[in-house]
Amino acid sequence: MAVLKKSTLLTLLFSVLVLTASLASATQDLELKQCRHQCRHQGGFDEEQRLQCEQRCEEYVRDKKQREREEREEGYTRRRSREDSEEEEERFEQNNPYVFQDEHFDTSVRTEEGRVHVLRKFTERSKLLKGIENYRVGFLEANPRAFVAPVHFDADVIFFVASGKPTITLLKEKKRETFNLQCGDVLHIPAGTPAYMVNRDDREKLFIVKLINPVSLPGEFEPFYGPGGENPESFYKAFSWEVLKAAFKRDRDEIERLFRQQKRGSITKASREQVEELSRHAESGGAAPIWPFKGETKGPFNLFHNHPVSSNRYGSLFEANPEECKELEDLDLIISFANITKGAMIAPYYNSKATKISFVVNGEGWFEMACPHISSEHGHRRGGGTWQGDKSGQSFQRVSGRLRRGVVFVAPAGHPVTAIASENSNLQILSFEVNGKGNTRYPLAGRKNIVNNMENVAKELAFGVPAREVERIFKSQNEEFFFPGPTQQEEGGRRAYI
Amino acid sequence: MAVLKKSTLLTLLFSVLVLTASLASATQDLELKQCRHQCRHQGGFDEEQRLQCEQRCEEYVRDKKQREREEREEGYTRRRSREDSEEEEERFEQNNPYVFQDEHFDTSVRTEEGRVHVLRKFTERSKLLKGIENYRVGFLEANPRAFVAPVHFDADVIFFVASGKPTITLLKEKKRETFNLQCGDVLHIPAGTPAYMVNRDDREKLFIVKLINPVSLPGEFEPFYGPGGENPESFYKAFSWEVLKAAFKRDRDEIERLFRQQKRGSITKASREQVEELSRHAESGGAAPIWPFKGETKGPFNLFHNHPVSSNRYGSLFEANPEECKELEDLDLIISFANITKGAMIAPYYNSKATKISFVVNGEGWFEMACPHISSEHGHRRGGGTWQGDKSGQSFQRVSGRLRRGVVFVAPAGHPVTAIASENSNLQILSFEVNGKGNTRYPLAGRKNIVNNMENVAKELAFGVPAREVERIFKSQNEEFFFPGPTQQEEGGRRAYI
Amino acid sequence: MAVLKKSTLLTLLFSVLVLTASLASATQDLELKQCRHQCRHQGGFDEEQRLQCEQRCEEYVRDKKQREREEREEGYTRRRSREDSEEEEERFEQNNPYVFQDEHFDTSVRTEEGRVHVLRKFTERSKLLKGIENYRVGFLEANPRAFVAPVHFDADVIFFVASGKPTITLLKEKKRETFNLQCGDVLHIPAGTPAYMVNRDDREKLFIVKLINPVSLPGEFEPFYGPGGENPESFYKAFSWEVLKAAFKRDRDEIERLFRQQKRGSITKASREQVEELSRHAESGGAAPIWPFKGETKGPFNLFHNHPVSSNRYGSLFEANPEECKELEDLDLIISFANITKGAMIAPYYNSKATKISFVVNGEGWFEMACPHISSEHGHRRGGGTWQGDKSGQSFQRVSGRLRRGVVFVAPAGHPVTAIASENSNLQILSFEVNGKGNTRYPLAGRKNIVNNMENVAKELAFGVPAREVERIFKSQNEEFFFPGPTQQEEGGRRAYI
Known part of the structure; x- marks a missing residue:
């Protein structure tokens, strides 16, 4: 947002608000749920306080659509009219490399069933962020019953489940680990681990926030789709036919046929039966009320259970x-x-x-x-590498x-x-x-x-x-x-x- | 090989083949030895299988010269005529920053008795290799009975003995460690450790592959020759005479005379007696059949003994x-x-x-x-820092x-x-x-x-x-x-x- | 000093000498003290040797002013007239990125009571120093009874007390730690720890050498003054009034008044009573004769007590x-x-x-x-990434x-x-x-x-x-x-x- 003119800023602001509004209905269920969750886990509440709290959650969500519309019309004028003058605020925004919005994200996946957005490298924005250049942030949003195709990354990935009920399977060297996750669960997927996922919830959207820590190239990572076909393209297709024929001991025709079928993209829809099947044998995620003892298991844990x-x-x-x-x-x-x-x-x-x-x-x-x-x-x-003190008016x-x-x-x-x-x-x-x-x-x-x-x-x-x-x-x-x-x-x- | 024209490619290919041929006779003993070694350590062979295996090794090496000549004349046309068309392959080579050949190495030492070649920094080739920018690869080739002068590096160095029988001496702070190494031995020479080496084999060339991990400057290192004279130049000569006289308590003439004698380069020939003397008191290298227990000794180990x-x-x-x-x-x-x-x-x-x-x-x-x-x-x-998914046809x-x-x-x-x-x-x-x-x-x-x-x-x-x-x-x-x-x-x- | 002409060099040399002279009187007490200290801790001295040693210290310091004046007049001609010719030496200086003097330091604080100087980033001088780019060096000099205002840095800081008697207070999360330090004490101030300091000595200047290891941005750090007012400017002033009023639950006028008072800079003078008060409850610093056992306390230690x-x-x-x-x-x-x-x-x-x-x-x-x-x-x-051996005349x-x-x-x-x-x-x-x-x-x-x-x-x-x-x-x-x-x-x- 470094060089935006004022008019552009307003246009942008408007489109962000419209986008926010369109997200709103999808997120209402979620907010209600999270609000209630907070009520149940708020320290020091007795039973009655908890019930009151949950009731307020319902009122809050019910009134929200109304409020949101009003607020959009107001256009944040309230804050603006406070002590900080408009000009001053605009100046901060222009000089501010510490805030990122929609326009700073790239779309890495978009299908009918979901999308993945990844924030650009921090150092593309400013040298002041060099200290975190090897971290990336992203999020995944997917429909109820969406299936996210098997993929591995050349990066460690930390998941936080903000809404939805993902069932995730990690293919480890000698075993398969499946977890039924829920809101608040945190999971570390080590670099290179093939993983796939389904949102087992029938109504709630899946929303996952990711921290990505590349292992190979500082701040850069790639998804590697193996099992798959033309979309997402499988990395198997990069090998020559002679190598594939020898590796699989099958004819070229057969191999070609297999890797041609999948064309629906990396986020697709699963049937109720498939969801059921995928989540049946899972361990429940970070549901255990006790924090995993240090040095022990590497499964997910739930941030709200402590x-x-x-x-x-x-x-x-x-x-x-x-x-x-x-x-x-x-x-x-x-x-x-x-x-x-x-x-x-x-x-x-x-x-x-x-x-x-x-x-x-x-x-x-x-x-x-x-x-x-x-x-x-x-x-x-x-940038100049120096700092100056009293004399020079820091x-x-x-x-x-x-x-x-x-x-x-x-x-x-x-x-x-x-x-x-x-x-x-x-x-x-x-x-x-x-x-x-x-x-x-x-x-x-x-x-x-x-x-x-x-x-x-x-x-x-x-x-x-x-x-x-x-x-x-x-x-x-x-x-x-x-x-x-x-x-x-x-x-x-x-x-x-x- | 980024911008090579096709004709250049062929010329280059030819010269590589000639070089390979000239190396061939030197490496035949080696190959026979390694082949036999593999026979002896191949899992699940009984005695008879082992003998058959060794016999095939001999046949293989006997026929090799013949085959090699034929192959050179063929000029790899066989592979080329397969599914990958010539044009396609050439394109890959041009776009490929992951392969390195002779022309990517620099000669750091060349005397009558041997040579050291070091691959240029990976990041000089491509930013895609930034993740390994602090590693360098090199190799040393030396004649039978060659002596490699005492030297230390501002880098950790990992040695792998591919052929020859080096006797290496490390000067540690309070002791001298000498090892008689053989094919398959791996040795870590910690940064700064003065070391010298002789190939105690009377007929086989020494071939050592090195991984170099600089400690001071990312991806950069230097050899420091101390004991020596004009070639290799001793770092002692960088000090002023007044300092040297005080440090050694000797006259300038005497000191000057000492540091003027050695002019034969850093890889020279030792006599049979000198080789015998240097290797006499050595511990044998990674010969112990048991892998060094973790946390213990820091000596060499042999990759093939497990x-x-x-x-x-x-x-x-x-x-x-x-x-x-x-x-x-x-x-x-x-x-x-x-x-x-x-x-x-x-x-x-x-x-x-x-x-x-x-x-x-x-x-x-x-x-x-x-x-x-x-x-x-x-x-x-x-390079652009972004990756794109389904939509954009990754x-x-x-x-x-x-x-x-x-x-x-x-x-x-x-x-x-x-x-x-x-x-x-x-x-x-x-x-x-x-x-x-x-x-x-x-x-x-x-x-x-x-x-x-x-x-x-x-x-x-x-x-x-x-x-x-x-x-x-x-x-x-x-x-x-x-x-x-x-x-x-x-x-x-x-x-x-x- | 990369491109200095000879005349500039001489001018510079002269001004350095003048500066040194003006520092001299301030440092004489110090030198006497340190000299005596060395006498007492010199290994293998018996009582008589120690006394002789201390006596020589006194003679030395007494004669020093005289000698210094003579030396300045001599202009280091002695050294110059030795084997290294003037031209040669000048060349070294010009090519030498390993030495830093006054002109390579920036002044970050200067008040009537003291000053802080910080060496510029090593990599601004030469790429050869990239290996230490995340370290900075600085020093603080302050008068007797000078108070250094509370500040934290986004860097780990190592202090070495070269002269003076600082009493330093670190505000840790749950406690306040105060140490009475003396010459030779080393203290690590972890990144972000608010600290303030007073020189409790009534006559001796405080001189502290610092190694600074930034935690956020490679090689870059900043001082953050919180408690304070206009000079040094408090970071509290960056928040909006609405936020400050809510945070403190006080009126704007009151808050404004508080953060307007301090205008004397970050190094000021304390009264004798204030010094007494600040140092009264301190633990003595690294005075314990036994080295802190590894893994234990994080207090200061004294380099000369071992x-x-x-x-x-x-x-x-x-x-x-x-x-x-x-x-x-x-x-x-x-x-x-x-x-x-x-x-x-x-x-x-x-x-x-x-x-x-x-x-x-x-x-x-x-x-x-x-x-x-x-x-x-x-x-x-x-810079070229290559090194060359015997052939090319390293x-x-x-x-x-x-x-x-x-x-x-x-x-x-x-x-x-x-x-x-x-x-x-x-x-x-x-x-x-x-x-x-x-x-x-x-x-x-x-x-x-x-x-x-x-x-x-x-x-x-x-x-x-x-x-x-x-x-x-x-x-x-x-x-x-x-x-x-x-x-x-x-x-x-x-x-x-x-």
């Missing part, structure tokens, strides 16, 4: 990290899922070591990040962006960041935090913020005022990690449900 | 991997040696994680690989190349590949598989191919035909990993010996 | 390495400190694996290094440079190198040796040099002369690692004190 690491009425954070899970240790990866209650916000914080790649799974809102690299005057200062610039389903944003290590849910819907964000080993989240406001932890003398020296004045600001907010958001505060404590 | 991981009458595969061997774990490396019986082939397969760098040690043949990156229409698609292109002694070829992770021995000679391929930890070889045909491992429903969905039609193709070949090759099959089961 | 790994009257070498220290294992780093007695030298040697980044802490002298990459005829040959070129406080020089793995102290002062060099695991220092002269370790036959073959002639040169020097330097030898064994 207690949230942080939870209050303004949101909850689920996390799987390398210290607990062997699989993630090898990948040096934290996976987290934040469910920010509508109208609420995440405390400004930063990661000490990890760079966070976030994918908005549901809801709307925006994020803000403090960035020392981007300067309206000097362009990308990191300044932090705000990087911000609107969040909605499918938006990806990146928060590098050390960068203070926050996200705010709109007043209309919970904001659900899945994050892959790479370089995760030994990472700490440092809160910058709320109960355990870093300033409260300083000695009084240090507070005075740092701020140039008496310590009690520092404390008046830093000790007012008593919540931890999730806070009431801007609107809620302004309106004197009105709380969104959940 | 049972082959796969073996039948069509070939055998020897392997050392990081799971078994501490040394290789640190280097994250698999070393394998495939001996493909003449006329036979390796099953098409792919590596799940490892990228394979192969060096043809003996014999002739060709390889084929399915490659998704190279497209006649779009050039190197990886296709796999065949990459192929002729194999003969000294040819290097690369098979990246995930890429289906096969190699076929000519009808005239066994094809012996040494492979360094980098990024080897946790690698799996997935066979694409033969007894344990990935398709056989799929459920019937998945077969039907993937191929669009009833499962039994899939099985007719995928279950005919009963062999595992090594198969009869194209000619053998065509001629109705004629088998080559061994 | 026995030197090598020590004689010509110098001593202190070292902390990854084999002994968990902290350094994670960073794959060796830290060493060489104190070369005035007039003495380090034995020429090379590191087998590690690349050494050295920072001259005190004293003067020069270094010489044998370099195979730089050739007056061919430019940087590594040669080692001398790389050399003058050393004085603040000079940084790099010795890549495998490169023979030596350093020589001037006749006027001990030369004290702090080195960070990256890629340190399993590194060996190979001495090229002195008692355990690599040639002595060779068999006689190998000596004869390598040098082309009888073994006893080789030994006459290589066995004269009986010292180990530190030798009498060029002048001392020339003058028939006159020894410098200590």
Whole structure:
């Protein structure tokens, strides 16, 4: 979005909204389900609270279509009319290499039954993302009963099931592993493992978010379709006939016939019977209530089956990290899922070591990040390899962006960041935090913020005022990690449900 | 070979053949020896089979010179007249960054007694090889009784002894380690270790294949000659006289005299007595029948002293991997040696994680690989950073190349590949598989191919035909990993010996 | 210094000397202290020797100002008049990407109370330094009682305290850690950890050398000031007011007032009481006489509290390495400190694996290094990716440079190198040796040099002369690692004190 003119921006914004709307009906079932799921797993709820919560979920989804239409018409004017002037915001967008939307994705598969989109290489966007150049992000969306053809990648792939009920089969060296997965399940498919999948749900769309970690070429990977025919083209067809005849001990005609039949693409429709057959012998996925002990099994696990690491009425954070899970240790990866209650916000914080790649799974809102690299005057200062301090007026610039389903944003290590849910819907964000080993989240406001932890003398020296004045600001907010958001505060404590 | 015209190609081909011929007599002893060695270690042979096998080795080598002359005159027309038209093949060669021949090597040492050739950086050839940019491949050839001067490299070096009997001395911090090596021995010389070597064989040429892993500059390394004089120039001469005088506590004249004597180059001739002296106190190399226990000794080991991981009458595969061997774990490396019986082939397969760098040690043949990156229409698609699926007609292109002694070829992770021995000679391929930890070889045909491992429903969905039609193709070949090759099959089961 | 003309060189030289002079008075106390410290920790001294040693320290420092003035007037003509002609030396400097001086540093902070300088990215200077592109070097100098404002970096930072008495506080996730450090202490500040510091010494300047290892962007890092105001600008100011109001639950006016007060820059002056308060509850730093057991505590340690790994009257070498220290294992780093007695030298040697980044802490002298990459005829040959051997006349070129406080020089793995102290002062060099695991220092002269370790036959073959002639040169020097330097030898064994 680097050089978009204002008019283009508006056109683009409009088309994004239309697309969002068309996705909406497909995702309503899903949202209801996830909302209820959150109710059941929200820490500290008793039975009655849970029921109320689930009821609100229903009201919420029922009203949503109406709200969405209104909102589209409003055109986000509300946010715009706030303190940030339109010009300022536009400037941020233009200078902001940390947010990615529809136009930054490539379509790698599209059939009648589904599609796969992959975000372009981060380094195509900006050199500031060189630290994550060997990661790619993508998602797969497929219809009920869709079958995804056998394929292997020259990349490790991490799956997160956001909706639908995939039954996935991995062909390992000496055995076949089949898992019935559900919402919240995380699965690592090691590089080169042939896998196929069916959405065993009859009504719900499958939506899978992927983190892709190429093993062969930095940041580049390819799908290899073997079993198949003309579409997707099988890699068998690249061998000469003499080699194929010898390898299979069959005539050319026969071989040719086999590899000519499949023409329907890599995502096709399975019959009810075929779905039944494929899912019958599966182990259930990450359903076990206990986290896999470190060093043990390599099956899937469910992000929501552990207690949230942080939870209050303004949101909850689920996390799987390398210290607990062997699989993630090898990948040096934290996976987290934040469910920010509508109208609420995440405390400004930063990661000490990890760079966070976030994918908005549901809801709307925006994020803000403090960035020392981007300067309206000097362009990308990191490019020059130098940084400058007091004398030369180092300044932090705000990087911000609107969040909605499918938006990806990146928060590098050390960068203070926050996200705010709109007043209309919970904001659900899945994050892959790479370089995760030994990472700490440092809160910058709320109960355990870093300033409260300083000695009084240090507070005075740092701020140039008496310590009690520092404390008046830093000790007012008593919540931890999730806070009431801007609107809620302004309106004197009105709380969104959940 | 990117832009060679057809005429140049033929000229080149001719000169390669002449070179091959001149190497032939030198390598005949070697081949006989290796052939016999294979007989003795081929799994499942009883005593009589072993003797027959060895006898056939002798016949084979006796007839070889004759056959080689004929073959050269034929000029490989046989292969060319097959299904692949000449034009098509030439095109592949032009687009093929995965095969390397004489012209891609630089001469780093050449004296009367031997030579060292090093393949240029992989990334000079193509960005598609960026994943292995920190590896270099080379070989050393030296006369009987040749002495290779003391030298250290800013690189880890892995040696494979293909012929000759090197006695190598490593100067470690507190001791001197000397090993009498033989064919099949693998030795890791850690970066910076001063080493010298003599070929203690009186008649056989020394031939050593090297994998070089620079520690200081990615993909770049240098030899540092210390003990020596004007040729090779000693690095001592770079210091100022005042420093040298202080360091040695000797006069400039004396020092100057010492470093002026050696002028014969880094590979010179030793006398029989000197060879005897150098090899007398050596430990024998990887002769111990038991594989070094993991985590233990760092000495050499012999690739052929373990049972082959796969073996039948069509070939055998020897392997050392990081799971078994501490040394290789640190280097994250698999070393394998495939001996493909003449006329036979390796099953098409792919590596799940490892990228394979192969060096043809003996014999002739060709390889084929399915490659998704190279497209006649779009050039190197990886370069653009995107990949495209069903809609845009992704296709796999065949990459192929002729194999003969000294040819290097690369098979990246995930890429289906096969190699076929000519009808005239066994094809012996040494492979360094980098990024080897946790690698799996997935066979694409033969007894344990990935398709056989799929459920019937998945077969039907993937191929669009009833499962039994899939099985007719995928279950005919009963062999595992090594198969009869194209000619053998065509001629109705004629088998080559061994 | 790549393209400096001779006149510029002289101008530069002059200004460096002036600068050195102005630093001199500030560093005299320090030198006396360090000199005495060395006396107390020099291996093998009895009480009387120690006292004599300390007395000499005092004489040395007393005479120093006088000597320094004379030396400046002399203009290093002594060294120049030796064998290396002026022209030759100038050529080396021009071609030499391994030495860095004042003009290669950027000022990142400068206030009345102190300054921070950071060396530019190594790869900006030369591709030959690509192997260390993810390391940066810097130093901090601050007045007595200077306070360094709370800050975190997107980088791991290693501190070495060269002078002053810093009290440093790290804000960890759940606790605050404060250490009273002293000369010789090494501290690792993990990426993202907020830290602030005060120099609790009332008279001595603080001088800290830093190795910086970015975690997010290769070779790039930024300071993030949180607690603070307008100078240094706080990253809090990058968030929108609506977000800040919600995060802190306070009015905009109040927040604005707090973040407007601090305007004195990131290094300010603390009062005596504030210093007292900040250091009162600290643990003392690396004062414990026992090295932290591996895998245990992550606090600071003192490089001088272990026995030197090598020590004689010509110098001593202190070292902390990854084999002994968990902290350094994670960073794959060796830290060493060489104190070369005035007039003495380090034995020429090379590191087998590690690349050494050295920072001259005190004293003067020069270094010489044998370099195979730089050739007056061919430019940087590594750039071409090829190296050539006997035929093409590979040669080692001398790389050399003058050393004085603040000079940084790099010795890549495998490169023979030596350093020589001037006749006027001990030369004290702090080195960070990256890629340190399993590194060996190979001495090229002195008692355990690599040639002595060779068999006689190998000596004869390598040098082309009888073994006893080789030994006459290589066995004269009986010292180990530190030798009498060029002048001392020339003058028939006159020894410098200590």
